[in-house]
Every structure is written in structure tokens, then in C-alpha cells.
Amino acid sequence: MAIVFPNETQDEAARILQVKQVIADGEFSTTSTSFVNTSLFTISFDNTLKSGSKVLAKIELSFGESYSSYWAQPHYFTLYQSNIASSTKGMVGANAIANAHDGYNEYDIDRISASNLHTPTNTSPHYRLYVKTASNTRTLYVGSAANSNSVYNVGRTICTIMEVCD
Numbered sequence: 001m002a003i004v005f006p007n008e009t010q011d012e013a014a015r016i017l018q019v020k021q022v023i024a025d026g027e028f029s030t031t032s033t034s035f036v037n038t039s040l041f042t043i044s045f046d047n048t049l050k051s052g053s054k055v056l057a058k059i060e061l062s063f064g065e066s067y068s069s070y071w072a073q074p075h076y077f078t079l080y081q082s083n084i085a086s087s088t089k090g091m092v093g094a095n096a097i098a099n100a101h102d103g104y105n106e107y108d109i110d111r112i113s114a115s116n117l118h119t120p121t122n123t124s125p126h127y128r129l130y131v132k133t134a135s136n137t138r139t140l141y142v143g144s145a146a147n148s149n150s151v152y153n154v155g156r157t158i159c160t161i162m163e164v165c166d
Contacts, residue, residue, distance in 0.1 A: 025155030064145035
């Protein structure tokens with residue numbers, strides 16, 4: 001949504017010019033060691049960005065991982081407009097299990113969040129959640145624990161973007 005003032009113009013002194021949020025309750029899983037699109041959402045602003053604006057982007061999500069008799073492996077999460085963070089580690093990395101045994105790890109789930117202030121490559125950016133795992137011996141689950149019981153499918157992948165006047 002844009003901040004509109006009585007004279008129907010945006011005042012650059014406002015600093016936050018637009019805010020948009022999406023909440024996805026779907027699930028996604030992968031064993032890819034390269035960043036892949038989760039297809040859980042595509043988010044963009046209602047209006048084109050002002051010249052020189054930056055975008056503050058935030059993700060919040062729950063994830064789980066399968067057990068493979070090895071220590072926990074990191075998983076990486078980022079938003080792509082072009083990758084807005086590290087090309088290898090994304091916006092944030094984490095793992096979701098202790099090194100217990102298979103019977104318990106399928107229930108482990110973690111919640112993470114990350115934010116990044118970046119300069120978009122165009123004035124109409126679209127953002128999508130991309131993920132990868134460090135080892136293809138694990139399955140990464142976004143929006144769910146590794147257990148297939150629907151009780152453990154928690155969804156709630158949230159992305160918030162804000163246009164910040166520079």
C-alpha cells in the first residue's frame with residue numbers, strides 16, 4: 001500500500017513509501033544443492049518504485065529436514081529479484097535437527113527470519129523465495145516438519161517488502 005497525503009502525492013520525508021506482505025501456507029521440499037524457487041509466492045509492489053529507492057525485504061518461515069545418519073546440514077534461504085544477498089549463503093542459513101535418531105528428527109521444526117536492504121534491479125521488482133540445502137542426502141521441508149502427518153504442516157511463510165526512500 002502506498003502512503004498518500006492530502007494533496008495525493010507521496011512525501012519523500014515519509015521514508016517508507018509502500019508496504020506489501022504475503023502469507024503462504026503451502027509446503028515445499030527439495031534436496032537441491034543449488035538455489036531453487038519454492039513457488040510458494042510471488043510478491044511485488046502495487047506501484048512502481050521511485051528512482052533511487054531501496055527495498056527492505058523480510059522473510060519468516062518454518063522448516064524441517066529429514067534424517068540421514070549424519071550431523072545436521074545447513075540449509076539456505078533467500079529472496080530472488082536477483083538474489084538479494086550472498087550468492088552462496090542467501091539471506092540466512094540454519095539447520096532444523098539435533099543429531100538424534102530418525103524416529104525423533106522427523107518432528108523437529110525451526111522458525112527463522114531474515115531481512116535485507118537492497119537496491120532493486122528495476123522499478124517493478126518481483127520477489128520469490130528460493131532455497132537450497134548443503135547436502136543432497138537431506139530433504140529440506142519449507143512450511144513443514146519431515147513428518148507427513150498434517151499436524152506437523154505449519155505453513156506460515158511470510159514475506160514483507162517495503163519501499164524505502166533513499
